[in-house]
Amino acid sequence: CNGTSLLKKMEISVAEAEKRTGKNAVNMQETYTVYLIETRPVDAASEGTNPVPDSLWRRYSEFELLRNYLLVTYPFAVVPPLPEKRAEFVWHKLSADNMDPDFVERRRVGLENFLLRVASHPALSSDKIFYLFLTEADSRLKALNATFRVKNPDKRFVEMKHYGDELQSVISQLLRVRARAADRLYGVYKVHGNYGRVFSEWSAIEKEMGDGLQSAGHHMDAYAASVDDILEEEEHYADQLKEYLFYSDALRTVCRKHELTQYELEMAVQDLTSKKQQREELATGTIRTFSLKGMTSKLFGQETPEQREAKLKMLETQIEEGEELVKERNSECE
Secondary structure (H helix, E strand, O other), rough: OOOOOHHEEEEEEEEEEEEEEEOOOOOOOEEEEEEEEEEHHHHHHOOOOOOOOOOEEHHHHHHHHHHHHHHHHOOOOOOOOOOOEEEEEEOOOOOOOOHHHHHHHHHHHHHHHHHHHHHHOOHHHHHHHHHHHHHHHOOOOOOOOOOOOOOOOOOOOOHHHHHHHHHHHHHHHHHHHHHHHHHHHHHHHHHHHHHHHHHHHHHOOOOOOOHHHHHHHHHHHHHHHHHHHHHHHHHHHHHHHHHHHHHHHHHHHHHHHHHHHHHHHHHHHHHHHHOOOOOOOOHOOOOOOOOOHHEEEEEEEEOOHHHHHHHHHHHHHHHHHHHHHHHHHHHHHH
């Protein structure tokens, strides 16, 4: 990686979204959204030639595959988050339907931000798979996963993971409460719309108070309508909170990856220690730990010097390889 970001060489945008219908993996008809990624070289634009951009369509699930690949390949990087897959933490006026135009548009902006952030990252931007994702329609990506148990976790990562967990829990709770509060507020405001109608009808049958009642009705209507702008503005802040939520998940993923690397290091160290102990036992002829092999040799006589020599030689080779592996695992942990 030469550390220069891809954005200096290429303009990237997610230009539009489109609904499509097709058959999924289990041969069922489904409707889904695809997003148009457009790229063009920066030098062409600066020279004033402005060629037609290269473009290709991608589904949200392909963005997820790309992100999973980056998480696994770059364990040391905080990979930018994707916008939400389906609308969560929303008050009821905003449809939770994935095909809702407002939701699709917000997701299009989020996917573009994701690509721009990856393209400006010093390490992620020079990744070949990422480049193919932007330029070649049929690139394939695979997600990886792992579970394990670490004996000596790194304090810094434990603290970071704890911070990420807590941040995620607090923000998601806040967003849930906000969605409930917004729903109630929406209900309270909209009730005034009913009063507005009643006052307007009432004004038609009251001679002396007619004007006043009609005026009151108009005020009720205006009050009922004003909640839309208030909640739309709040949604803007909620979207920013959601980004924090997804970043906390990215942070936790880095910690999980470090756990895996730490686990592999511990396994390599354990294996090397065991091999060195076997070498010592062979060289001195003293068995420190109880083993079936040790008992057998006591009962049925020792091995011949040649056999011991061959075993020692093999152990020496394995120990050298083990030391090399521990070095590698150590540098990965670093």
